[in-house]
Amino acid sequence: MKLIKKYFPFLLDQQIYKLYYLKNLYAYWNAYVNLISRKTFHDFYQQHVLFCLGIAKVFYFFPGSCVMDLGTGGGFPGIPLSIVFPNTEFILVDSIKKKIKIIEQIIYDLHLKNAHPICIRAEKLENKFDFVVTRAVTKIDIIHNWIKNKFKCKSTYKIKNGALYLKGGNISEEIKKFPHAIIYPLKHYFKEPFFITKKVVWISNI
Template identity: 50%
Template sequence: MTAETIFEYFPNLSENQKEQFEKLEELYKDWNQKINVVSRKDIDELYLRHVLHSLGIAKFISFNDGSKILDVGTGGGFPGIPLAILFPEVHFTLVDSIGKKIKVVDEVIEGLQLSNVKTINARVEEIPGQF
């Protein structure tokens, strides 16, 4: 499965969104070799087992522009990063207590040039605000 499958389910993506989805595999494969955040057997099925599953919520819920969404225990950035690509006008905060996972997520966010995502390396109980 490739990013093209995502485009079939979500045909109204901008060119920028398509490029970001296409970059996901390269970024995750590169970082996963350094810091294992996606199961080795799942990395070849990234679009099916992680990206498409993350986007499934978008078939039932549409976030209002300006909403603040909290992804608790984001791990490798799922579902937060794919949803942030799909909803560029929504603000996502990705939280995980494991620093090496947040390191990978930060690098993926930077590689995709996502401006609507921030990460926090902490336990969710420590996060102020409403989401």
């Protein structure tokens, strides 16, 4: 939690408490279902929570916006982002029912009113969104094909609606088809060695 407070000093006490309680909930449920890698659980706040909140460092979701967390898995990045942006609606999408059922319970225990898990394949979802966020699901061009028709036509932002991808390593091949992509290296925002190769990639819906 020291890392969260270090980089997000303006969070309210209620938000800090929910992020603190988050680890306890995952420690319990991860014993039953592998929501997140057990090898990285010891570094829960850096590798999972803070990495996901890298999106909050480079982008601000307006109140009333609707965001899809594609392939949410164990609820990342949707749950941490829904805590930091309590006035933004997050739809957490995954096709694995047992994970969605546990995420529902975690959201209930955290009293999150703006996070809504759905068990469905993203390409079958009929909703329209302002933005899509996702972490380590598959290659960008594959995801782009799934979500290209999922965006609202009108944007309330100065930039076009689009997707924010949490990525690590070399992604030069992945973004060749997207010359308009903007890369935000997280090493510019977080000083820990873990973030040297981590980044947020923004791609508009055009």
